[in-house]
Amino acid sequence: MKTKIFLGALLLAVLLWNTALGQTKTGDEIIGTWAMENGESKIRLYKQHGEFFGKMIWSKDMxxxxxxxxxxxxxxxxxxxxxxxxxxxxxxxxxxxDKDEWSDGKIYDIKSGKTYSCTIKLKNQDVMLVRGYIGISLLGKTVSFNRVK
Structure with a gap:
């Protein structure tokens, strides 16, 4: 009887923990300043009206x-x-x-003057992967950014 009560309490605790974790993920993890891995530029990501945007704040050719x-x-x-x-x-x-990805966005390439479909994922809390593509994600390029502290 004690084992059943313990297992029931443990299951309830796990369900509550998972629910709490799911509710705290808002996507705000990408907000902040990021530097392109090759050092060519820095962008600042922010949230506005429930969507995420990024501004070019520095570039070597700016x-x-x-x-x-x-x-x-x-x-x-x-x-x-x-x-x-x-x-x-x-x-x-x-x-x-949505879950672990920022999608349905667009990225503008200042060098080519073109706009592409784009997704963003975090490799970890300090490395962001930005993938620009035409049509489907397989036809694209991923660029890594490091968080500026």
Whole structure:
């Protein structure tokens, strides 16, 4: 009888623990500043109206020769957007968190001026994997970012 009560209590504790863990995952783990693995750029991820976005906060090619003036988005395929400054340009847009992945978002590549479908996953709390692709995820490229502390 004691064994049945113990097992029942243990099962209830496990169910409550799993429920509590599931409720605490909001996707906010990616919020913060991240540096591209090759050191070319830094982005800041934030949450707005339940979706996740990322702004370019630094890039080795972001400034004009004076080191202060932000370059413009001259490579954009949309001529009307070429006057935007690269500094603080939103390059990750409209990601939704589900389980362990941020999906349904878009990534803008400042070098090519093109926008791609994108997913984000955390390898661990300090390494983020960003995958841009056309059509299906198999046809894409993954770039690693490290959390800036």
């Amino acid at each position: 400034y004009e020769a004076d080191g202060k003036t932000s370059k413009k988005d001259v490579n954009n395929t949309n001529v009307n957007l070429r006057e935007r400054f690269l500094k603080d340009l939103t390059i990750l847009e409209h990601f939704r968190f």
